[in-house]
Amino acid sequence: MNQRESTVNLLNQLLSIPSPSGNTSEVITFVEKYLSKYNIQTKRNHKGGLIATILGENKNKHRMLTAHVDTLGAMVKEIKANGRLKLDLIGGFTYNSIEGEYCLIETSNDKKYTGTILMHQTSVHVYKDAGKAERNQTNMEVRIDAKVTNADEVRALGIEVGDFVSFDPRTEITSTGFIKSRHLDDKASVAILLELIKEISVENITIPYTTHFLISNNEEIGYGGNSNIPPETVEYVAVDMGAIGDGQSTDEYTVSICVKDASGPYHLQLRNHFVKLAKEHEIEYKLDIYPYYGSDASAAIRSGHDIIHGLIGPGIDSSHAYERTHMTSIENTRKLLYHYIQSEMVD
Template sequence: MNTYPNVNETKDLIKQLVSIPSPSGYTEKVIQHVEDFLTNLNVETQRNRKGGLIATLPGENDNEHRMLTAHVDTLGAMVKEVKSNGRLRLDLIGGFKYNSIEGEYCEIHTSNGEIITGTILMHQTSVHVYKDAGNAKRDQENMEVRIDAKVENADAIRELGIEVGDFVSFDPRVQISDNGFIKSRHLDDKASVAILLQLIKRLKEENITLPYTTHFLISNNEEIGYGGNSNITPETVEYLAVDMGAMGDGQSTDEYTVSICVKDASGPYHYGLRKHLVELANANGIDYKLDIYPYYGSDASAAIRAGHDIVHGLIGPGIDSSHAFERTHETSLDYTEQLLYHYILSKLVSY
């Protein structure tokens, strides 16, 4: 494999990004981090009203544009109820199950800027007290946050500054192994954000002028369905979402190749663009898998639903255990970076 020149930097950037709490609706800090990265590269950026970030690289052709997107918002929660027992009930942000956060350390982000730590647990956790500890349903009724403070009632919680509507983020527990694996919460989709940032960095360092003006949207509401459905210029012809490839029974995606999505819950992606991506991969020795994600939607599908007249596609690194205990390998990051590099230097597809 011809290694992409900065895959180690990509892994380091992923570690930085996943370590910044950013559940959907609470993304200012991570967007600022991305903006600072691009500003240091002298890349033009602007914020949209939803809080997302758009970077633009001028191309030789300014009449036809491309847009690439990855999202920086993650799964998370909000305080649903300040309970009389001194604990918190949660309401989930994004599509995941309560069992995937049982036992997880978390942070409560209060409206006055304080951060208070806690642990997400079943109310019936102790097997020495509750005989149904293993069988009780993992749901909003039974799961709660144990706060790392001496609080025994709702009034004591509120004295800490915690209130209904405060955001709750999960400890990413990021680890990078010597044999190339990276495991962490929120690789969906911060792995792809890091890939796009490193791609932009490479283009700047190599002083490459793109064939078409290209916009990079770092969206911040994808997990709730509408991050990438706006701020698409009328000149945009192709729109490529960079997001995780989902793994599991019946899937071809793995942790070692780039996944090219042919269809998800929103329907098929553009056939011509899919064929173009496959041709680029074959021509450049890039290992890939074609796949269908049955319970999935992307910023590209959100843009199509919003009525934009675009050619849309979706690729990304393969991520194991999506929306839970995620993991990928540096080779998947590497192949995704390579395919994106060759894609943005290629001609537009015929449509």
């Protein structure tokens, strides 16, 4: 299996595991077991994230790289009288982006039920305003794949308020190299980091600085990477999606280097270091500003850590909806990280 096939296979496995923020133990266990095959030292933090550490030649100055395995999702807000569920969203996305999506309801006693997220007024044969009604919490509901017609019958299944609802990723890999799926934000980056860790281990690569890899599990709600940062850490790099849209330079084929997001500018010297490495190693990249965006690195800065922070990642189209990227973007991101962790720190 070549590196591209290995990355796609790993990404497929990650995407198949439901992991909305707040319910990530299964996917963290998967990552933990994956890293154990390569004798990588790991530990869980109290929030449930996973930290892997590879010792470097310099143990006084550390690096930290992070990618988040938690995804957008929802919780059961209310069991409606008609036997359907009202949702409360987890993460920043719009209701119209999940209309018609298949979903999974996980109960507190480990039962699982499938369903579909629909407008209450879906049938055009019944509701005159089916196309015009607002897509919001009031009008959208989950149709459970079970014979239920009222709230009591739903509760008899074990479904209650607070149960997690995850969205079907609908992953597809095209012959032209595109990856279409929900939750490429940020499981594409997690797959890249895991493959990088594997490469360091298998090829017995010596890195100049002790490096920690945080697989965070609360990024979508703002605080995944703001703690458990060793005091020796000097450089902290979030590996997360590059946002694509009008006015953006990021695309689906290059590595996106963020210069600024909603939290403010990222560290100039580290950004320039990424650009220098990209040019030296003929890695295709784009510089960009993400206007409505925050990362684990910006969360770490906000929480008071004295670090140099950066943000890079693959370009992801239609972020927080049905997303898409291309293998070349993943490969360019991996190459930049590969050379970065073997480089000297910025001044």
